[in-house]
Amino acid sequence: MRRHTAHLTHDDAVLPWLGANFWSRTGGPLMWRDYDPEVVRQELAVLGDHGLTMTRSFFYWPDFHPEPHRIDEELCDRFRDFLDAHTERGMATVPTFIVGHMSGENWDPAWRGGRDLYEDVWMVGRQAWFVHQMTRRFKDHPAVTGWLISNEMPGYGRVYQVDPPSSDVVTAWAQAMCHAVRAAGGTQPVSLGDGAWGIEVTGRDNGFSLRDTAEYVDFVGPHVYRSDTDRVRQHYRAAFECELASVTGQPVVLEEFGLSTDTVSADAAAVYYRQTLHNSLLGGATGWIAWNNTDYDALWDRSPYDHHPFEMHFGITDAEGRPKPPLRELAAFAEVVTATDYARCHRADADAALVVPAFLERGYPYSRPADRPLIFSSLHQAYVAARAADLPVALTREADGLPGDAALYLLPATRQFTTRTRRELERRARAGATVYLSFCSGEHPGTRGPWFDGLDALFGVEHQLTYGVAEPVEDRELVLTFTADFGGIAAGETLRFPVAGNEDSRAYLPVEPRGARVLATDAHGRPALLEYAMGRGRTVLATYPIEHMAARTARVNPDETHRLYAALAEVAGASRPVTVDSPFVGADTVRHEDGRSFVWLVSQSGAEETVRPRAGAALRELGSGAPVDEVTLPPYGVRVLRLG
Numbered sequence: 001m002r003r004h005t006a007h008l009t010h011d012d013a014v015l016p017w018l019g020a021n022f023w024s025r026t027g028g029p030l031m032w033r034d035y036d037p038e039v040v041r042q043e044l045a046v047l048g049d050h051g052l053t054m055t056r057s058f059f060y061w062p063d064f065h066p067e068p069h070r071i072d073e074e075l076c077d078r079f080r081d082f083l084d085a086h087t088e089r090g091m092a093t094v095p096t097f098i099v100g101h102m103s104g105e106n107w108d109p110a111w112r113g114g115r116d117l118y119e120d121v122w123m124v125g126r127q128a129w130f131v132h133q134m135t136r137r138f139k140d141h142p143a144v145t146g147w148l149i150s151n152e153m154p155g156y157g158r159v160y161q162v163d164p165p166s167s168d169v170v171t172a173w174a175q176a177m178c179h180a181v182r183a184a185g186g187t188q189p190v191s192l193g194d195g196a197w198g199i200e201v202t203g204r205d206n207g208f209s210l211r212d213t214a215e216y217v218d219f220v221g222p223h224v225y226r227s228d229t230d231r232v233r234q235h236y237r238a239a240f241e242c243e244l245a246s247v248t249g250q251p252v253v254l255e256e257f258g259l260s261t262d263t264v265s266a267d268a269a270a271v272y273y274r275q276t277l278h279n280s281l282l283g284g285a286t287g288w289i290a291w292n293n294t295d296y297d298a299l300w301d302r303s304p305y306d307h308h309p310f311e312m313h314f315g316i317t318d319a320e321g322r323p324k325p326p327l328r329e330l331a332a333f334a335e336v337v338t339a340t341d342y343a344r345c346h347r348a349d350a351d352a353a354l355v356v357p358a359f360l361e362r363g364y365p366y367s368r369p370a371d372r373p374l375i376f377s378s379l380h381q382a383y384v385a386a387r388a389a390d391l392p393v394a395l396t397r398e399a400d401g402l403p404g405d406a407a408l409y410l411l412p413a414t415r416q417f418t419t420r421t422r423r424e425l426e427r428r429a430r431a432g433a434t435v436y437l438s439f440c441s442g443e444h445p446g447t448r449g450p451w452f453d454g455l456d457a458l459f460g461v462e463h464q465l466t467y468g469v470a471e472p473v474e475d476r477e478l479v480l481t482f483t484a485d486f487g488g489i490a491a492g493e494t495l496r497f498p499v500a501g502n503e504d505s506r507a508y509l510p511v512e513p514r515g516a517r518v519l520a521t522d523a524h525g526r527p528a529l530l531e532y533a534m535g536r537g538r539t540v541l542a543t544y545p546i547e548h549m550a551a552r553t554a555r556v557n558p559d560e561t562h563r564l565y566a567a568l569a570e571v572a573g574a575s576r577p578v579t580v581d582s583p584f585v586g587a588d589t590v591r592h593e594d595g596r597s598f599v600w601l602v603s604q605s606g607a608e609e610t611v612r613p614r615a616g617a618a619l620r621e622l623g624s625g626a627p628v629d630e631v632t633l634p635p636y637g638v639r640v641l642r643l644g
Contacts, residue, residue, distance in 0.1 A: 001353050001394035001404040004246035004284040005346040008219060008253070010189050011145045014092040016343050017253060017287035018334055019054035020047060022093070025294045025319055028302065029060050029102045035078040041085050043293060046317055048089045050327050051334025054145060055091065056255070056289050057082065058099045062109045065130050076137055083143040092145035094289075095138065096193055097131045097177070101156035104308035117157040118165045118173045118207075127173075128180040135184035147186055148193035148255075149177040152223065154206040170207035178216040190216075193255070195223035200361045201244040203372030214248040219287075221255030224276075232557035232604045233384055235275035235636075239283025240383050243395050244356070246284050253287030254280050260310040261324065270325035271636040277333045278602055278638045282588045284347065290330060295319040336640050339622050340590065340598050348589040348597070350392035351574035353406035354382060358399040359416040371416065374443050374505070374548060381551035381561075382412035387586040388562035388604075390579040391569050407433055408572035410565070413440035413548035416451040426458055430535030434572035438542035439509035441470050443502055450509075459541040460516030460532030463509055470507035473499050478544055480520040480528050487567025495520075495560040500552040501545065509543040516541070529564075540568065558583035558604065578643070580611040585633060587613060589643065597643040598622075603633040617644035 008015055024043060027034035047055070057079075059065075064075050079095075086093050098117075100107055115123040131149065138144055150156070158164055174192055181190050198208040201222065210220060222241045228234040242252045257276050261269050277288060295315035299305050305312045316327035323331075336342075359367055360375045386393045393410065396402050398421050402409075409425065411417070414437055429435045437459075441448050449465050456462050465471070478497040485491050499506060511527055520529040522544070532539045542564075550559045562583045569576055578587040584605035590598045599619060603609050610632045613619055619628045620642045631639050 001350045001396065001406050003347040003350050003392065003394045004243070004249065004252070005286060006246070006249060006251040007286045007343060008189055008251050011092060012343070013090065014053040014145055016337060017054050017094075017145070017289060018330065018337060019052045019056065019288075020290045020293040020316055021256060022055035022057050022293045025296055025298065025321070028296050028299050028305070029058070029099075029107070030063070030302070032060060032063055032075045032078055035081075037081050037085065040082060041088070042321055043317070044085055044089050044091060046321055046323065046327075047293060048091055050323060050331035051338075052330060053091055054289075055086070055093045055293065056096060056148065057093045058096045058102070058151065059134060060102075060107070061097075061099050061130075062107050064134070065109055068111050068126050071130070071133050079138070080141070083138065083141045086143035087141075092143050094146040094148055095134065095144060096148040096151050097134060098127055098150040098153065101152050103304045103311045105304040106156050117153075118169045124173060124176055128176045131177050131180040132184045135181045135186040139184060139186045139188075144188055146188045147181050147190040148221070149174070149190070150193045153192065153194050154197055154208060158207075164205060165207040167205075167207050167209045167212050171209065171212040174213045175216050189218035191219045191221050191253075192217055193221060195256070196220050196241070196245045197223070200247045201241055203360045203369070203376050205363070205369070210245065210248050214250060217250070219251040219253050220245045220248065221253045223256035224254065225257070229554035230557050231555070233380060235272070235604060236279055236384050236387060237380070238276045239279040239285075240380050242280050242283040242285045243383070246395070247397060251287070252285050253289065254285045255289050256291045257288075258291035258314050258316075258326070261313045262310040266325050270329050273326040273329035274333070274638055275602070275636060277329065278600060281342070282347070282590070282600055282602070288333075290316055290326065293317060294321065340640065341592060342590070344593045345590045345598070346593070348392060348577060348591050350394040351406055351572070352386070352391055352393045352408040352410065352569060353396040353402070353404065354379060354386065354393045355402065355409055355411045355414070356395055356397045356399075357414060357417050358397070358421075361399060367416070368444065368446070370444055371442065374413070374415075374440070377551040378413035378440070378545070378547045381547045382410055384557055385547065385550075385559070385561035385565055386410070387588075388558040388583040389565040389569065390576045390587045391565050391574065392576070392588060406574070408568055408574040409433060409435045410568075411435070411437040413438050413545040415440045415442050419453060422452050422454055422458065426534065429537040429539050432536035434538050434540060434568060436540040436542070436568050438544065438546050440545035440548050441505055441507040443505045445504055448504060448507075456514065459530060459539050460514055461511040461527075461530060461541065462514045463511050465510065470504055471510055472503070473506050473508050473544065475499060475523055478546070478549070479523050482520045484517065484519050486519045486531070487570035489563060489567045495563055497544070497546045497559060497561070498549055498553040498556055500549045505545060505548055507545075511541075511543055538571070578613050578615040580613050582609055582611050584609055585611050599641045599643050601631055601633060601639045601641070603635070603637045605633075606635050608635060609633045615643055619643060
C-alpha cells in the first residue's frame with residue numbers, strides 16, 4: 001500500500017515550506033496601517049536565522065478593499081516592500097486574499113452590507129475581482145510562492161456552521177476564486193485556506209469538500225487546534241488529520257498549528273511543536289506553517305486581543321522578537337529536513353491498511369451524522385495504537401472501493417460498511433489477507449448492533465444478539481486471556497483494556513463459534529477474540545469495541561491494543577521494518593529517491609527511554625555515519641538515524 005507523501009514542486013529554493021503565519025508585532029491584523037519596514041525585516045531575520053524559509057501573509061480585506069471597485073494602492077506599496085524584504089532574506093510568502101476572519105473575530109469591508117459571501121452573485125463577483133486584482137499586482141514577484149483564497153472561510157462565510165452552505169455552492173465559489181488567480185496570470189500553487197475542516201476529514205459537513213474542490217486547488221491545508229484527553233492522541237492528532245486530508249492525493253501542508261503560551265508551559269509548548277512537526281511528517285505532511293510569528297503584548301487594548309487575550313501569545317517569538325521554545329523546535333526540525341533532503345523523500349510503503357468507512361464522509365439516506373464522531377475517534381485511536389506497534393498503516397477509503405492491496409486490514413470498532421465492502425473484504429481474505437474487525441454497537445439506541453450483512457459467515461460465528469437490547473459490559477476492566485498462541489502473544493497471556501462509552505456503545509457481541517477458533521476469552525469465559533480460516537487468509541473478530549473504549553478514555557495510551565496489532569501483523573505477514581521494545585517509542589521509515597532510508601524514533605514517554613531498535617540493516621548517525629545500537633531518548637524526544 002502506497003502511503004501518501006506528495007510534494008509541492010514550485011520554487012525549489014524554499015521547498016519544502018517551513019515557516020510561520022505572519023502579522024507584524026507593530027499592528028497584528030492592522031499591521032498594514034502601522035507598517036514599519038525595519039521591524040518587519042528584523043522579524044523576518046529572526047525567522048530566517050532559525051531555518052524558516054517562508055511565511056503566510058494576509059491582505060486584511062477591509063483595508064485592502066475599502067470600496068467595491070477600489071484597491072488601496074498605498075497598502076499595496078507596503079505589501080510590495082514586504083515582498084522585497086522576503087527576497088532580501090532568500091525567503092518567500094503565500095499571500096491570503098479574503099481575510100475577514102482572524103483570531104477570534106470577523107471583520108467585514110464596510111460595503112458588504114450583510115450580503116452572502118457564497119450565494120450573492122454581486123458579492124462573489126467582488127471577491128473574484130479582488131483576488132484577480134491582487135494576483136495581477138504581485139504574481140511576478142519572486143517572493144510569492146503560493147496563494148490562499150481565504151482564512152478559515154467556514155467560520156466567516158457562515159459563522160460557526162449554523163447554516164452551512166451546500167457543497168455545490170462552496171465548490172462554485174472556490175472555482176470562481178481559483179480561476180480568478182489563474183486568469184490574472186498567477187502560476188504558483190493555490191489552495192482555499194479553509195482549514196480542511198470538511199466532511200472527509202472531520203465527518204462534519206460545512207460545505208467544503210476536499211473531493212469536490214480538488215479540481216481547482218493544488219494542495220490541501222489542514223488547520224489543527226483540537227484538544228484531547230490523552231496526551232499521546234494529542235501528539236498524533238495533526239498527523240492523523242493530515243492522513244485523512246490526503247484523500248485527493250494532493251500535497252498536504254500543515255497550514256496552521258500552534259498554541260498560546262498563556263495556556264501551556266514553555267516546556268509543554270516545545271514538546272507539542274516537536275511532536276506535531278515530526279509526527280505530521282510521518283503522517284504525510286510536506287509543508288509546515290506555524291501559528292504564528294510573534295506575540296502582541298503592545299496590542300492588548302485592540303481587538304481581537306482585548307477580548308481574546310490568549311491570542312496575544314501564539315507567537316514563536318516574543319513581543320521583543322526573541323525566540324521562544326517553539327521556534328527553537330522549528331530550527332531543530334529544519335536541520336533534520338535539510339539533513340535528510342526531505343523534499344526528495346517519501347514514506348515507505350505499508351502492508352497494513354486502516355479502513356476509513358464511507359459513512360464518515362457520505363450522507364447515506366437515514367444514516368445519522370451522530371455516527372461520524374465515533375468513526376473518527378476510533379480510527380484516531382487505532383492509528384495511535386499502530387504507531388505504538390511500529391506498524392506502518394496506509395489509510396484506505398471505503399468510498400473509493402478500498403484501493404490498493406494489503407496483507408492486513410484493520411476495521412477498528414466498525415459498525416457500518418456497505419454490502420460491496422462486505423463482499424470485497426471476504427474476497428481479499430480468501431485471497432490471503434487478514435481482515436480484523438472489532439465489534440461496536442454504536443453510541444445511540446437506533447438500530448443497535450452491526451449495520452452490515454453476513455457477520456456470521458464472515459467471521460465463522462453465530463451471534464446471539466437480542467433485538468434492540470445492547471449486551472452491557474459490566475466489568476470495570478476488560479481482561480482478555482489467550483487460549484491459543486497468536487503472533488507474539490502466547491497462550492495464557494492476558495491483555496487488559498479500559499471499559500468506557502455510553503449505555504449504547506459500552507456493549508459486547510455474544511457469539512458462538514461456528515468454524516472460528518477462539519483465541520481469547522473474557523473474564524466470564526466468553527469468546528472475545530476469534531480467528532476464522534478463509535481461503536488462503538483469515539478473518540479476526542474482537543467481540544468488544546476496544547478502540548472505541550480507549551478513545552473514550554483519558555490518559556490511556558499506550559494501551560495494550562498495540563500488542564494485538566503487532567500480533568495481527570505477524571500472523572498476516574505485514575512488514576514492520578524497524579521495531580523497538582517499548583510501546584512508548586514509535587519507529588517509522590522514510591526513503592530518499594536515491595535509495596537511502598531514514599528511521600524516525602519518536603518517544604511518547606514523559607521519562608527518559610532507552611531502546612535497541614531492530615531493523616534489517618545497521619542504524620547510523622545522520623552526520624558521521626557512526627553505527628548506533630542503542631538509543632536514549634529524552635522525555636518526548638525524537639531521534640532520526642540513517643538505515644544501512
